[in-house]
Amino acid sequence: MIDSVLAILSAVMLGLGGFFMVSGAIGLLRFPDFYSRMHAASMTDTLGSYLVVGGLMLTAGWGLPLFKLALILVFIFFTSPTAGHALAKSAQHCDLRLPGGGASTKKADNEISGSAQGPDSRDVVSADRV
Amino acid sequence: MKTDNRGRADRADAHYSLYLVVVLSVIWLGNSGHYSPLLLTFGVVSVALVVWIGRRMQVVDGESQPFHLSLRLLAYYGWLLRKIVESNIKVAACAWKGPRAISPVSGRVPCRLESDLSRVIYANSITLTPGTVTVSLDDGEVLVHALTESGLAELREGEMEGRVARLEQP
Amino acid sequence: MIIATAIALLVVMVLALVRALLGPTIHDRILAVNVFGTKTVLLISVICFISGRPEFLDIALVYALINFVSIIGVLKYFEYQGRDEREGMQ
Structure with missing residues (x-):
């Protein structure tokens, strides 16, 4: 009884996870500028990954594989925002100071004045620690 | 510390x-x-x-292991997970509707949190919810890029900031 | 359903590769490679359950670590060199 409920639940989670990841990849291809693509990519990294790993955890049963999957989940949970923030910050310092074109140009002056504070890598380092 | x-x-x-x-x-x-x-x-x-x-390396302290917050952090991450699910559904809808459904904006959101730890948790949570990304974290404000106007407006309302602020209250 | 997830992961990886090839900027490529890396971790875990060999999970874990560190390392490199390199890279 419990087994079949778990199997159905894990199938649903795996299917939903696959759906969210494919939508993220579609967004990665379709969105017009770098920062929008980053939102699509963060979708595959958050809910897509959680659902897939969670679905696998439900089928794993008690034991070491469950622990390792949980470790992978925790690791993805903590590193994906750090990598995303590092990517955005690095893009800000290099050539993509603004999301080029599109609706965001009206904020252009605001952003340039904001990003002119020089490179500062401390934020990336401290984001690592949480 | x-x-x-x-x-x-x-x-x-x-x-x-x-x-x-x-x-x-x-x-x-x-x-x-x-x-x-x-x-x-x-x-x-x-x-x-x-x-x-x-x-x-002097990294063994309350910043790298915020255990004094663990119970509240669990509750907070539970709330954050619900936000993540909601914003995932929004962004997925945008992805299928195509580029016309989105209106990327960036702007500065004031951040009144005091300790480094809570500011990093706040910035991390913003990045973790799809649809908003922290680009830089300065004194008193965060530069956020959002996929739609509503995402930025929601951050400005300050519910997430309030919850992070309550994490470290005695 | 687990096979369907593996296929979905492969599709996502192909789409990420397309984005990595299309560019247009170096950061788009890094983003695509990051997505590709995390999907590799998930694919290894899924394959480990399809083939019933739990040892593969160790590989997935190590791959997650390497992926994260390499993305941060590449970004550190381009954070300060991007201005000089971008004419050559695009």
Whole structure:
């Protein structure tokens, strides 16, 4: 009884996870500028990954594989925002100071004045620690 | 995190080192799966080495292991998970509708949090919810890029900030 | 359903590769490679359950670590060199 409920639940989670990841990849291809693509990519990294790993955890049963999957989940949970923030910050310092074109140009002056504070890598380092 | 009071700082140091030893040992035991004396010795040596290096780097403190917040952090992450699900559904809808459904904006959101830890948790949570990304974290404000106007407006309302602020209240 | 997830992961990886090839900027490529890396971690875990060999999870874990560190390392490199390199890279 419990087994079949778990199997159905894990199938649903795996299917939903696959759906969210494919939508993220579609967004990665379709969105017009770098920062929008980053939102699509963060979708595959958050809910897509959680659902897939969670679905696998439900089928794993008690034991070491469950622990390792949980470790992978925790690791993805903590590193994906750090990598995303590092990517955005690095893009800000290099050539993509603004999301080029599109609706965001009206904020252009605001952003340039904001990003002119020089490179500062401390934020990336401290984001690592949480 | 370095306080003037040396004695208290030392005790807190020992506390956090102990936490680190426990966490690292659990990771070693969980990942190894072999419990022969030789491998357990290797485990003890590695844990000791990592704790020694960590203390030398002065990263063994309440910032790297916020255990004093653990219960509240769990509740907070539960709430955050619900936000993540909601914003995932929004962004997925945008992805299928195509580029016309989105209106990327960026702007500065004021951040009145005081300690480094809560500011990093706040910035991390913003990045973790799809649809908003922290681009930089300065004194008193965060530069956020959002996929739609509503995402930025929601951050400006300050519900997430309020919850992060309540994490560290006594 | 687990096979369907593996296929979905492969599709996502192909789409990420397309984005990595299309560019247009170096950061788009890094983003695509990051997505590719995390999907590799998931694919290894899924394959480990399809083939019933739990040892593969160790590989997935190590791959997650390497992926994260390499992305941060590449970004550190381009954070300060991007201005000089971008004419050559695009």
